Amino acid sequence: MPIDQFFHLFIPVIESELQAAIERANGTGMVEFRNMLTYHMGWEGPGAGPDACGKRIRPMLVLMTVAAAGGNWKNALPAASAIELIHNFSLIHDDIEDNSELRRGRLTIWKKWGIAQATNAGDALFALAHLEMLRLSEILPAATVIEALQSLDQTCLHLTQGQYLDLSYENRLYLTEYDYYQMVEGKTSALLAACTEIGAIIASVPADTRQSYQRFGKFLGLAFQAQDDLLGIWGNAVLTGKSNDSDLVAGKKTLPVLYGISRRGAFYDRWVQGSISSQEAPAIAELLAADGAQESTRYQIDRLTKQAIQALESAHPQGEAGTALIELAYQLLQRKS
Secondary structure (H helix, E strand, O other): OOHHHHHHHHHHHHHHHHHHHHHOOOOOOOHHHHHHHHHHOOOOOOOOOHHHHOOOHHHHHHHHHHHHOOOOHHHHHHHHHHHHHHHHHHHHHHHHHOOOOEEOOEEOHHHHHOHHHHHHHHHHHHHHHHHHHHHHHHOOOHHHHHHHHHHHHHHHHHHHHHHHHHHHHHHOOOOOHHHHHHHHHHHHHHHHHHHHHHHHHHOOOOHHHHHHHHHHHHHHHHHHHHHHHHHHHHOOHHHHOOOOOHHHHHOOOOHHHHHHHHHOOHHHHHHOOOOOOOOOHHHHHHHHHHOOHHHHHHHHHHHHHHHHHHHHHHOOOOHHHHHHHHHHHHHHHOOOO
16 A cells, blocks of 8 residues: 555544544633634644644554554554644644744744643643543553553653753754754654654564664654754755745754854854844855755765664564555655655
8 A cells, every 4th residue: 555545544534533632622611722722733723724734744653653563553543643632732832932933834822822821722732642542541451551651751751851952052052963863852753753662562562673663763753853954954945834044044053053063164153153144044054065064964864764764674564554654754854845
């Protein structure tokens, strides 16, 4: 089955599970509260639709991992929904902390309803995710559910640690690649690793196979972030949906920027002078490329991609779902948006 057919099969049931989960937040006097959540999830309000919903990559990874590991993907629907709810909880809080006014081309929750209510909305998604995970007890043995919950909660802690590092790095000029990977392993990679690990737990695979799936998600997440960093400076703004000068103007210490700083060349000389304007960002991006940052970042993406695929192959994924997992990995890491 080609990967597009997996998306065609899985996305409708994922959306149905998510909508049922969100509906638990409704009740007397809660209509607007529910509307905040459905707006953020991309279902209602101006600009609602597939682009506002996002790609739902994380729940897809959960279901595809279960299928590739020989389990029944239908048993994992509550977990797939929980992972997506945690992802969206983190997006709401990230938007507040980063002062981001737009998300997928629409006003963010905090910009529409204020910081206090946006915080409530994010917390609601966190609680709903845990209620979803507990629904696994209707299907699976208690020990399996506890293992899956432990993985999810450890991931949530890792997410907040990564976000802490991201914020703390804003005031530090000198960072190493180790610092960078420690941050993105929490902020980006942890949740993808949870998708594949929890999928393996639900499929009841041996411990070494579970570890291989977890490593696949981890390296996939690291490569995904490196690709995002590349697109954030040299991507096509029409395809990415954001200006390709935004990372430089925001002063983000992405992988290419850290490489440029380490070279102590023309880019470094301009970087230490202070903030970069939108007008000069294209020229600064050229300096960064001339220092070898674009080539170096592509090398890192290729290296991490190979590690992800090697980890997946060591898990011996089965059938069409196993083939589709590899295809999905390459699609994510060769994307233009």
